[in-house]
Amino acid sequence: MLQVILDGEASDEQKQYFKQHMDICLPCFKGYELDMAIKQLVKSKCCGGDAPSDLVEQIRITISQKIS
Amino acid sequence: MAEETTELSQEQPQIHYSEKEKEEIFHGEFMPHINSMYNFGYRLTLDGDDAKDLVQDTYLKAYRFIESFQKGTNAKAWLFRILKNSFINDYRKKSKEPNKVDYQEVETYYNSEDVDRQITPDLRVEALKDMIGDEISNALNSLDVDFRTVIILCDLEGFKYEEMAKILDIPIGTVRSRLHRARQLLKEKLSTYAKSMGYKNTNV
Numbered sequence: 001m002l003q004v005i006l007d008g009e010a011s012d013e014q015k016q017y018f019k020q021h022m023d024i025c026l027p028c029f030k031g032y033e034l035d036m037a038i039k040q041l042v043k044s045k046c047c048g049g050d051a052p053s054d055l056v057e058q059i060r061i062t063i064s065q066k067i068s
Numbered sequence: 069m070a071e072e073t074t075e076l077s078q079e080q081p082q083i084h085y086s087e088k089e090k091e092e093i094f095h096g097e098f099m100p101h102i103n104s105m106y107n108f109g110y111r112l113t114l115d116g117d118d119a120k121d122l123v124q125d126t127y128l129k130a131y132r133f134i135e136s137f138q139k140g141t142n143a144k145a146w147l148f149r150i151l152k153n154s155f156i157n158d159y160r161k162k163s164k165e166p167n168k169v170d171y172q173e174v175e176t177y178y179n180s181e182d183v184d185r186q187i188t189p190d191l192r193v194e195a196l197k198d199m200i201g202d203e204i205s206n207a208l209n210s211l212d213v214d215f216r217t218v219i220i221l222c223d224l225e226g227f228k229y230e231e232m233a234k235i236l237d238i239p240i241g242t243v244r245s246r247l248h249r250a251r252q253l254l255k256e257k258l259s260t261y262a263k264s265m266g267y268k269n270t271n272v
Contacts, residue, residue, distance in 0.1 A: 003244065003247065003248055003251075004244075007222060007229070007247075009228065009229055033193055034191060034192070034193055034196075034255075035251065037193045037196050038196065038251070038254065038255065038258065039223050041196055041199065041204050042204060042208060042219060042223045042224060042254075043223055043224055045199075045202075045204040045205050046107075046111070046204060046205050046208055046220075046224055047107060047224055048103070048106070048107035048110060048111075049103070050103050050106075051102045051103050051105070051106030051107075051123070052106070052116075052120065054120075055102075055106065055120045055123060055124065056099075056102055058124060059099075059102075059123075059124055059127045059128075060099075062124075062128065063091075063094055063127070063128075063131055066131065067087055067090065067091050
């Protein structure tokens with residue numbers, strides 16, 4: 001259940017249930033907090049930036065040759 | 069090649085595009101995903117040159133089979149699926165991945181009722197705040213490629229479970245269980261880092 005909430009795939013009922021449950025259950029709250037922190041950290045640390053420009057250039061050249 | 073043609077053209081009926089339309093789709097819908105595609109390629113191969121070859125092959129295939137792509141549909145998922153298949157067919161064989169996990173076993177276990185019970189490793193949010201270098205990236209890269217892949221698709225690229233199922237050709241249930249297991253493994257890695265950084269095992 002934690003996972004579908006985390007990934008934004010939960011139904012409205014699940015969200016509602018989870019919200020209420022979090023208020024009374026500290027372990028679930030902590031677990032959710034940790035998983036969310038990791039998810040955000042993965043996104044901010046592993047996205048890698050731009051593709052190498054020579055790769056982009058090479059693809060453009062190859063495709064333009066195929067088109068012409 | 070024959071196999072590939074069948075595979076790519078099975079899902080969508082072939083559409084005829086003019087040369088100009090092909091060019092527009094390629095540059096307008098495919099090329100904008102180049103950075104994500106390169107990152108995916110790099111995270112799969114863990115090698116810059118291999119990643120370039122893989123991404124270039126993928127884009128050439130995408131162009132060759134462009135008539136199986138329906139304009140305006142999810143180009144990113146379509147491209148990711150081609151890249152993943154190219155990786156499996158061309159690169160995985162030669163890469164050194166010695167430890168094979170029995171996924172059937174793992175997934176049967178994680179599909180059971182125990183899934184929602186958290187097996188929390190000794191890791192706290194505070195410890196994560198100090199992981200400002202390559203710890204996260206290294207931990208992700210150290211996971212077995214199938215586990216790494218679901219985290220990339222979900223957490224980095226924001227694909228929905230249904231899209232991931234299509235990209236990976238596996239049922240949604242398997243996506244969910246694999247993702248659950250992947251996160252558990254990632255947490256274990258990060259927990260090890262946290263310990264080495266001096267965080268004590270303080271169970272909350």
